[in-house]
Amino acid sequence: VGEAQRRCGRPEYRETLLAAAADADAAGDVELLTLAVLHNTRGFVSRVGHVDLERLDRIERALRRTSTADHGRRALLLGRLAHESRYDGTLDIAALFDEMVAEARRSGDRLVLIATL
Amino acid sequence: VNAVLLAPAERFHLMPSLARELFDLVGDDPPDVGTAFWVAVIRVLVDIDEVRSPRPSLERLNPLCEAVPDPLFRWVTTWLASTVLLLEGDIPGALDASDRALELGTRGGQPDAAVFHISQRSYALMQAGRSDEVVDAMLAVVEGSPGWIPPRLAAAHLLATSGRAGEAWDLLDHLAGRLGEIPPDVHFISTLCTAAQAASLAGHRSVAAEAAEHLTPYRALVGNTGATVFGPVALARGAALRACGRLDEAEADLLAGLESAQSLGTPYAEAFGWLELARLRHEHGRPGAGALARSHAGEALRLAERHGYPHLRTSAQRILEMA
Numbered sequence: 417v418g419e420a421q422r423r424c425g426r427p428e429y430r431e432t433l434l435a436a437a438a439d440a441d442a443a444g445d446v447e448l449l450t451l452a453v454l455h456n457t458r459g460f461v462s463r464v465g466h467v468d469l470e471r472l473d474r475i476e477r478a479l480r481r482t483s484t485a486d487h488g489r490r491a492l493l494l495g496r497l498a499h500e501s502r503y504d505g506t507l508d509i510a511a512l513f514d515e516m517v518a519e520a521r522r523s524g525d526r527l528v529l530i531a532t533l
Numbered sequence: 534v535n536a537v538l539l540a541p542a543e544r545f546h547l548m549p550s551l552a553r554e555l556f557d558l559v560g561d562d563p564p565d566v567g568t569a570f571w572v573a574v575i576r577v578l579v580d581i582d583e584v585r586s587p588r589p590s591l592e593r594l595n596p597l598c599e600a601v602p603d604p605l606f607r608w609v610t611t612w613l614a615s616t617v618l619l620l621e622g623d624i625p626g627a628l629d630a631s632d633r634a635l636e637l638g639t640r641g642g643q644p645d646a647a648v649f650h651i652s653q654r655s656y657a658l659m660q661a662g663r664s665d666e667v668v669d670a671m672l673a674v675v676e677g678s679p680g681w682i683p684p685r686l687a688a689a690h691l692l693a694t695s696g697r698a699g700e701a702w703d704l705l706d707h708l709a710g711r712l713g714e715i716p717p718d719v720h721f722i723s724t725l726c727t728a729a730q731a732a733s734l735a736g737h738r739s740v741a742a743e744a745a746e747h748l749t750p751y752r753a754l755v756g757n758t759g760a761t762v763f764g765p766v767a768l769a770r771g772a773a774l775r776a777c778g779r780l781d782e783a784e785a786d787l788l789a790g791l792e793s794a795q796s797l798g799t800p801y802a803e804a805f806g807w808l809e810l811a812r813l814r815h816e817h818g819r820p821g822a823g824a825l826a827r828s829h830a831g832e833a834l835r836l837a838e839r840h841g842y843p844h845l846r847t848s849a850q851r852i853l854e855m856a
Contacts, residue, residue: 422603422605423602423603423604424604425603425604425605425607425637425640425641426641426642427641427642427643428642430642458605458606458608458609458641458643459567459605459606459609460609462644463644463645464645464648464649464720465645465648466644503716509543510543510544513544514544517551526558527564529558530555530558530559530564530568531568533551533552533554533555533558
């Protein structure tokens, strides 16, 4: 539903996917949690100059649950983290950037590398 | 696409090599229209010798802007279409696209759609010689958010281009020594370009020197974030260096920036470059400088008249009278 709302341009996709991510997290379903996080975006930071704390929370939950060996998923989630943390001021964005690119290369997945670069 | 377009300032130097790698990966087979769109954007923004030949790339961006099916993404492509039109010299088209983008973004619940719209509108009207229509609104933003540097620079630029250089100088003077506080985000480079232009127009040498210093690593890029459009960074830096009296360095940047502007097909940036080069020749005073200054000012005047840039036209005419 959240993905359909986003594709139709309905802003409530944010809340739908936040709830879906929370449910997936509670159920321990990493696959669905990651999907809910990766689809809950307009393509870049949610609001220039601001931090969307709820989106940031879901991204961090997904990263915590993702295996360190799952380089492709980590690269995509780190990309979302880099966007949403841009105005946070507490994270080292440059280090995050380096890790994101390195994980994408380790994945060996052309589509992940294209999306990440 | 993430890395190239949204690199933090500390990693901007990697943009050309990452962009080259991305172009190789995508080749002629982009996985979807969104990727095709972003790759075309990157081709415009990152100046890489090996991909100079496909330039100007603005032409290939316009149909992709229209082809994206997702309404939220259409907001992004529509405001980027507005910047593309402005880069191409179509001010009414840019204003129209910016209005459509505001409508799409508002309908899609985008919280910062109005910020993008106001920034685009200000820059388009500045080019059209109508800075006085928006300068008071921008000054109100400065008053409401006194610690926010980008609108203060935008206001200084608008003041300087509406004949209020003294007020622009005062605004800039509050920022002397503080350009390092500009957030290293997606607007970083274009905000510094705005600082360089405003300081050169207002004659604020210390802010101009500071802007030129900060822009040094990014000379090969194009300053365009969608909200604030300029063109080749080298032109803004060259203008700032000229204002500081560092004429030889300014000449090198202005010539490089002019070549990039001509290659891209950005008439405002090209006219701005010719005008700055004319000022530089006039100030340099070498033998034959007067004839060169007149020739460069003539180029600026021709472009300004054809595309409708009144303040560049007035400045070019002034140099033609003096040189």
